[in-house]
Amino acid sequence: MxxxxxxxxxxxxxxxxxxxxxxxxxxxxxxxxxxxxxxxxxxxxxxxxxxxxxxxxxxxxxxxxxxxxxxxxxxxxxxxxxxxxxxxxxxxxxxxxxxxxxxxxxxxxxxxxxxxxxxxxxxxxxxxxxxxxxxxxxxxxxxxxxxxxxxxxxxxxxxxxxxxxxxxxxxxxxxxxxxxxxxxxxxxxxxxxxILPTGWHATEMGEVSKGQTVAIWGCGPVGMLAALSAQYKKAGRVILIDNEQYRLDYAKKHLPGIETINFSKRSTLEQLKEMVPNGPDVAIEAVGFHYSRTTAHKAQMLVGLETDPSEMLNEMIMAVRKGGIISIVGIYVGTTNGFNIGAFMEKGLRMAGGQTxxxxxxxxxxxxxxxxxxxxxxxxxxxxxxxxxxxxxxxxxxxxxxxxxxxxxxxx
CATH class of the missing domain: 3.90.180.10 (Medium-chain alcohol dehydrogenases, catalytic domain)
Known part of the structure; x- marks a missing residue:
């Protein structure tokens, strides 16, 4: 104290x-x-x-x-x-x-x-x-x-x-x-x-509107409430992405019409490409910085070369349609390496983030x-x-x- x-x-x-x-x-x-x-x-x-x-x-x-x-x-x-x-x-x-x-x-x-x-x-x-x-x-x-x-x-x-x-x-x-x-x-x-304002804020920054396809990385409480908010705003399709099947099943039970991707079975990009060939209109990040998937980023974080991994943001950049929007409500605290700024720029994307x-x-x-x-x-x-x-x-x-x-x- x-x-x-x-x-x-x-x-x-x-x-x-x-x-x-x-x-x-x-x-x-x-x-x-x-x-x-x-x-x-x-x-x-x-x-x-x-x-x-x-x-x-x-x-x-x-x-x-x-x-x-x-x-x-x-x-x-x-x-x-x-x-x-x-x-x-x-x-x-x-x-x-x-x-x-x-x-x-x-x-x-x-x-x-x-x-x-x-x-x-x-x-x-x-x-x-x-x-x-x-x-x-x-x-x-x-x-x-x-x-x-x-x-x-x-x-x-x-x-x-x-x-x-x-x-x-x-x-x-x-x-x-x-x-x-x-x-x-x-x-x-x-x-x-x-978490409810945070989920809503994610859809506000993403400018979610009627008929759009929204992909949400993270099927925790914030991801689910971002999905609820997107559905309220009449998004045409809402896709939740996670590697915990029980959470994806839970979301489908409580949010009728939700689609899901389990990336532990096949890559997110491969599955999204099949579901939405041109890419989602909006990509929402509801995970945060400490869930690194790759050994390279885990090693860099361990020795202090970066504080936050870029892999999920890069995945969103690759996935979202040209001219699409990336909305970040997961917590990031510092710097990252390997951010794909080229794809971000050349695809004409917009990115917004912030505490709610x-x-x-x-x-x-x-x-x-x-x-x-x-x-x-x-x-x-x-x-x-x-x-x-x-x-x-x-x-x-x-x-x-x-x-x-x-x-x-x-x-x-």
Missing amino acids: PSIEKTCRSTSGCTITPKYHPNLTMKAVEWHGSKDIRVVDRPRPMITDPQDVILKVTSTAICGSDLHLYLNYVPGLEKGDTLGHEFMGIVEDIGSEVKNLKKGDRVVTAFDIGCDRCVYCTDHKLFSSCDSTNDSKEQEKLYGHRTSGMFGYSHITGGWDGGQAQYVRVPFADSNTLLVPDSLPDEKVLFLSD PCQKYWPILLPLIESGKLDPSFVLTHTMPLEKAPDMYKIFDEKKDGCVKVILKPNL
């Missing part, structure tokens, strides 16, 4: 490390090294800035991107960091400057921490690019700019405590929480914290859930008490027991 206070250098002056209660404790999921996840007792957070709320967490999920942390692939982790960026709960305490919430309100929290004051939040609605909630100099060196802060996702995204805990502090609460109706159970709205500004899509997605037009809860396969977090990280990572998505209940 961080022992010193640090304050963002932006004009907002938000405090990253919270005040902790001197007497009250809670259960929380901490990172202690590669594959070393522990549930421990630690002090409860308190209101630190006047824009804060404290949530009593009712549900929190393990995200596929949490596995990057679990396997120690993301820089900036420190022993004792609290994990978790997908969570919701009940407002337990409230800061003096919070305007739109009251004690007892039931809310979902965005994984990306926006201030709703800087130009990125106000003018562009790019809350995931907020200038006020991440003071990481390391990230600025890597990218030229900083992303927003993110809950429970290493000190390169601010070092904020995560929500895999019984209680969590939410800064700039008016910007980063969504009031949800009691008529909708946690399982239907929790994924508004990340959840808050931008909430006014669209919550009404769709309320009306029954979208139901993201189908991805959920496991619901467990928080104490089972170490076991569930292992099961999720090893893809055992038919695991697709895990919710942890901190206050059972």
Whole structure:
């Protein structure tokens, strides 16, 4: 647990490390090294800035991107960091400057921490690019700019405590929480914290429209929700690509009309060429950087010659039609070798990527859930008490027991 206070250098002056209660404790999921996840007792957070709320967490999920942390692939982790960026709960305490919430309100929290004051939040609605909630100099060196802060996702995204805990502090609460109706159970709205907006964002960046063919690399929860979003937008064909047959079967069961490719049997490019001779209109990457397939890229990553493999992006470049769009929502952190920029340029492709500004899509997605037009809860396969977090990280990572998505209940 961080022992010193640090304050963002932006004009907002938000405090990253919270005040902790001197007497009250809670259960929380901490990172202690590669594959070393522990549930421990630690002090409860308190209101630190006047824009804060404290949530009593009712549900929190393990995200596929949490596995990057679990396997120690993301820089900036420190022993004792609290994990978790997908969570919701009940407002337990409230800061003096919070305007739109009251004690007892039931809310979902965005994984990306926006201030709703800087130009990125106000003018562009790019809350995931907020200038006020991440003071990481390391990230600025890597990218030229900083992303927003993110809950429970290493000190390169601010070092904020995560929500895999019984209680969590939410800064700039008016910007980063969504009031949800009691008529909708946690399982239907929790994924508004990340993976449903992320799947939707993938189709927005890909400009998916009626009649198009969309190919999605990765049949995890984000890939499935990108498929759900593409179907809602009336894509003509949606093809999910993975090497785990149980996930492809799961998607076909819950998303009628979906087509699938298992690349463990034959190459993706060979199968796609047969299914879509001219190539899909849109290719969506919903996997991330640590799933390297080839020995060459694994070796380069091991010795530090690259941080991210290019093989999947190259496959998408080769697969998509001329003039098509590649949309990237899988996590990439640094540099890659062997990127096929020639094919990308000569085919006239466009590529877009980025962390999802959840808050931008909430006014669209919550009404769709309320009306029954979208139901993201189908991805959920496991619901467990928080104490089972170490076991569930292992099961999720090893893809055992038919695991697709895990919710942890901190206050059972």
